[in-house]
Amino acid sequence: MAQVRTKKQDIVNAALALFMKKGIKATTTRDIALRADISEGTIYRHFKSKAELAQVVFEQNLELFWKHLRHYLHRGDDPEQLLSGYIRGCFEFARRHQRRYSFVIAAHQTELKKLSRQKMKPMRMLIKILMLGQKQKFFREANAHLAAAMIFGMLTQTIFYMKSGQIAVNYPIVIQETTAACLRILK
Amino acid sequence: MAQVRTKKQDIVNAALALFMKKGIKATTTRDIALRADISEGTIYRHFKSKAELAQVVFEQNLELFWKHLRHYLHRGDDPEQLLSGYIRGCFEFARRHQRRYSFVIAAHQTELKKLSRQKMKPMRMLIKILMLGQKQKFFREANAHLAAAMIFGMLTQTIFYMKSGQIAVNYPIVIQETTAACLRILK
């Protein structure tokens, strides 16, 4: 990503690492300052509160997830391919950026309550794919929001159980199975 | 439930209400004492720590969810009926005991990390249903753990989005749609 290394970015990076490991609440400003190798005061030069910092960190990671996903959608534009790319993108992101993924999902569902719930771009993108597929008669008519929730839930929960070691299957097979399951629902 | 009203139960009830509303971390022992109308010291007569209290509260609610689910499974014993009862049971529990449900799910996935992850009976029960169905050739062969994760994720995420008002459909239809989707995956 070749970013400019400013103190501000140092803070964000340190906060990111800690939030991912311990969660937002359990991470202290002192922890962050220590890790970023700056003083606590400096944090408040750049962010008006710990909450604002958390918000920024969350958005940066969501953006990353989002870019990653879009990369997987570039190839082809028929709904079935889009969906399969989407699913693969989610799994790959979760695999390659385990902590980032967990943070985004966990923060979205619990830690950042009201904040930016509407900003969950990956979810909105899924809805769009489904609607496109319905318009083109690839997928049967159904409430796209409901279907998207189902699919998103399938993905997150599957990843969750894989990570916690309760599903002993390898990635390619899980991706394949999940995609097949989604298509069965939608067709 | 007609429970005996002891101070201990008062504490559990107060803690439950607060944990459900604000989460475990954000609830202080002072909050609990105030709400239960007892002193903070009393909490420590009955529980050796806040963590232990949280554990008890979690288990009580999980037990409730569990009993509720079993009630929905009593009728019939062919896998398809069992599954449909299971799904209905989840949705009904989430509807009738919204906060309890959220607490159990949230606590399971984030707050109680290592504790009692193995104790997630509803998940284990789902796996059993799927295995039974496979044995009886009602459902096709597949990794039951993976399928259970998918289905459980479908349910939790759907409920999550319904509660947050992002899916505007009524319960009977959602239950029906979700059941149909599950069967499509499994058949």
Add this chain to the structure above:
DNA sequence: TATATTTGCGGGTAAACACTCACTTATGCA
């Protein structure tokens, strides 16, 4: 070079936290 603005520091602070403890009151039992 003189001056204004930004960036960084780190000790300090008040509030909040989970938990303790010496003590009082209630309960069970012979």
Add this chain to the structure above:
DNA sequence: TGCATAAGTGAGTGTTTACCCGCAAATATA
């Protein structure tokens, strides 16, 4: 009735917390 134990109290404890502020150094602007 007398006594042992359990239940309940609330002021206190030592930490930890997010955040502040006076000051210094760096950087930009003239």
